[in-house]
Amino acid sequence: AAGVIQSPRHLIKEKRETATLKCYPIPRHDTVYWYQQGPGQDPQFLISFYEKMQSDKGSIPDRFSAQQFSDYHSELNMSSLELGDSALYFCASSLPSWGDNYGYTFGSGTRLTVV
Amino acid sequence: AQRVTQPEKLLSVFKGAPVELKCNYSYSGSPELFWYVQYSRQRLQLLLRHISRESIKGFTADLNKGETSFHLKKPFAQEEDSAMYYCALHQTGANNLFFGTGTRLTVIP
Numbered sequence: 001a002a003g004v005i006q007s008p009r010h011l012i013k014e015k016r017e018t019a020t021l022k023c024y025p026i027p028r029h030d031t032v033y034w035y036q037q038g039p040g041q042d043p044q045f046l047i048s049f050y051e052k053m054q055s056d057k058g059s060i061p062d063r064f065s066a067q068q069f070s071d072y073h074s075e076l077n078m079s080s081l082e083l084g085d086s087a088l089y090f091c092a093s094s095l096p097s098w099g100d101n102y103g104y105t106f107g108s109g110t111r112l113t114v115v
Numbered sequence: 116a117q118r119v120t121q122p123e124k125l126l127s128v129f130k131g132a133p134v135e136l137k138c139n140y141s142y143s144g145s146p147e148l149f150w151y152v153q154y155s156r157q158r159l160q161l162l163l164r165h166i167s168r169e170s171i172k173g174f175t176a177d178l179n180k181g182e183t184s185f186h187l188k189k190p191f192a193q194e195e196d197s198a199m200y201y202c203a204l205h206q207t208g209a210n211n212l213f214f215g216t217g218t219r220l221t222v223i224p
Contacts, residue, residue: 043159058158104201109212
């Protein structure tokens with residue numbers, strides 16, 4: 001069965017550069033969540049989308065933006081990268097959280113290293 | 116390869132009954148394991164980690180390296196425990212977190 005696809009798997013960028021991470025949800029899943037997990041830290045919720053609209057916002061820096069497209073894939077855009085942005089970014093998709101089947105399916109993550 | 120297995124997709128128990136959510140893992144190194152919970156319409160939350168051996172909301176989990184298991188237990192289930200529960204394995208040194216597919220717990224009043 002198709003899972004949540006994230007690309008790229010690994011990304012190395014220099015400080016002040018930009019990066020774009022992509023997440024392709026499971027077919028029919030219309031809700032996407034982004035999490036950031038720094039070294040030795042718990043996953044931090046960044047942002048979520050439902051039906052192409054932002055549905056919840058967490059600790060996402062102003063330098064970051066995200067959107068969900070008509071095919072429900074989502075992109076996380078990160079500008080003016082800092083060393084502290086080095087982390088594992090993973091997304092999850094689900095059916096709408098107010099339904100009966102609101103569980104996540106996680107992608108395998110994108111490892112971003114800022115040098 | 117690292118793998119986290121939660122064999123039960125759905126689990127229903129009556130209020131006051133004991134509950135056990137199963138988690139098995141495969142990992143060649145020394146595992147660092149977690150349980151996360153997602154209540155309806157809310158974000159993922161850390162429930163407990165095996166390193167701290169804390170008991171959160173009455174839940175406990177013991178790492179059994181011989182059986183490669185990290186089952187989540189609670190002696191008396193409450194209605195507010197109804198949620199999705201995810202077992203996760205942290206790959207030490209590589210900062211990768213692998214999630215199981217989750218178990219939906221429903222506590223029946």
